[in-house]
Amino acid sequence: MKKVSVVIVAAGEGERFGAPKQFSLLKGKPVLDWSLEKFENHESVDEIILVLKDDERGEKILTQYKKIASVVKGGKKRQDSVLEGFNLIDPPKAGIVLVHDAARPLVDAGLISRVIKVTLEKGAAIPALPVEDTVKEVAEQEVLKTLERKRLFRVQTPQGFFYSVLKEALEKAQQENYYGTDEAALVERMGKRVYVVQGNPKNIKITVPEDIKLAEVFLED
Numbered sequence: 001m002k003k004v005s006v007v008i009v010a011a012g013e014g015e016r017f018g019a020p021k022q023f024s025l026l027k028g029k030p031v032l033d034w035s036l037e038k039f040e041n042h043e044s045v046d047e048i049i050l051v052l053k054d055d056e057r058g059e060k061i062l063t064q065y066k067k068i069a070s071v072v073k074g075g076k077k078r079q080d081s082v083l084e085g086f087n088l089i090d091p092p093k094a095g096i097v098l099v100h101d102a103a104r105p106l107v108d109a110g111l112i113s114r115v116i117k118v119t120l121e122k123g124a125a126i127p128a129l130p131v132e133d134t135v136k137e138v139a140e141q142e143v144l145k146t147l148e149r150k151r152l153f154r155v156q157t158p159q160g161f162f163y164s165v166l167k168e169a170l171e172k173a174q175q176e177n178y179y180g181t182d183e184a185a186l187v188e189r190m191g192k193r194v195y196v197v198q199g200n201p202k203n204i205k206i207t208v209p210e211d212i213k214l215a216e217v218f219l220e221d
Contacts, residue, residue, distance in 0.1 A: 002095025003046045004116060006039045006158065007085035008032075010102035011053045011074025020053065021206045022102040026215055031206055033064075034105030040065045042112050045098075051085040079179050079186075083170050094163035096120060099183050101157045103206040106218055112158060114197040119160030124192060126160070126184050127199035128153035156199045159183050165192060 010022040010032050022032040039045045047069040050061065054073060062068055070088040074081030082099055089097065096119045100107065111127055118125035131152040137144040159182060161169075169186035173179070180186045184194045202218045204211060 002120065003093055004044050004096055004098065005069075005089045005094065005163075006045055006048045006098045006100060007051065007082060007089075008035060008039065008048060008100050008102050009051050009074070009078060009081050009085065010035075011051050011081040012078065012103070024206070024209075024212060026105055026206075026212055027219055031105045031212075032061075032102045035100060035102045035107065036061070036065055036068075038107050038109065038112065039098075039100070040067050042109055044113065044116050047089075049085040049088050051081045077179060079170075079173065082183065083174065086166065086170060089163065091163070096160055097163050097166050098158040098160045099166075100159075101205060104157055104203055105206065106200075106202045106204060106215055107156075107158065108200055108203070111156075111197075111200050111203060115158055115160040118195050118197050119162070122193070122195045123162045123165055124160065124184065124187050124194040125197050126182075126194055127156040127158070127203070128196045129156070129199040129201060130154075153196060154199070155182060155184065156203050156205075157182075161187060 023030050026034055039048055045067060048067045050068055050071045051074045052071060062071060072084050072088055075084055115125050115127055131149055131154055135147045135149060135152055137147060165187055166183060169190055172190060173186045187194055204214060206212060
C-alpha cells in the first residue's frame with residue numbers, strides 16, 4: 001500500500017470563534033488533540049505533518065504523538081498553510097496525502113478509511129453529505145433561482161489525493177495567485193475528477209463557541 005501522509009491544518013486565528021478554536025477545550029482536551037489522536041491511532045496513516053500558527057506548542061506536541069514527522073509554521077491563508085505542510089512530505093516516499101482541518105475533532109476512523117480507499121482507487125476523494133434544505137441563489141436580497149438540491153453536497157475533511165495530483169494543483173494555484181475554498185477546488189480547476197465518499201454528520205467544523213456544545217453532545221451519544 002502507498003504511504004499515507006496527513007497534513008493537519010491548525011494555523012487559523014479563529015476570528016468568528018473569538019480565539020484559536022483548535023486550542024479550545026472539548027471535554028477537557030484541546031480540539032486539536034481530538035483530531036491528532038484519530039490519525040495517530042489509524043492503522044493506515046504513516047505520518048502526520050502539523051501546521052501551526054507559531055512554533056511555541058510544536059515541541060510539546062511532537063513528544064506526544066509518534067506519527068508527527070514535522071511541525072511547520074502556517075502561512076497567511078489556509079491554502080498557504082496547506083502548501084507549507086505539503087512541502088515537507090518527502091517526494092520519493094510519497095503516496096497519497098490527506099488534508100484535514102484541525103477544527104473537525106470528531107472525524108472517525110471509518111470516514112478516514114473510506115477516504116483512503118477511494119483515493120487509492122481514483123486519485124482524489126472527499127467526504128460529503130447531501131444538502132437537506134432548499135438552497136436558493138441570491139443576489140442583493142433577491143432570489144435568482146432555486147438550485148437542484150439532489151446535486152448539492154456539504155463537503156468535509158479529510159480530503160485525499162495522490163501526491164502528484166495535489167502537488168500540481170497547489171503549484172498551479174500558487175503560480176496563478178488563485179485561492180480556492182478547499183483542495184478539491186484546486187484539483188477540479190485542472191480538469192481532474194474528484195470522487196465523493198459518505199461523510200459523517202458528526203464530523204462538524206468548530207466555527208463558533210456553540211459548536212463546542214454540539215460536539216460535546218455528539219461525544220455523549
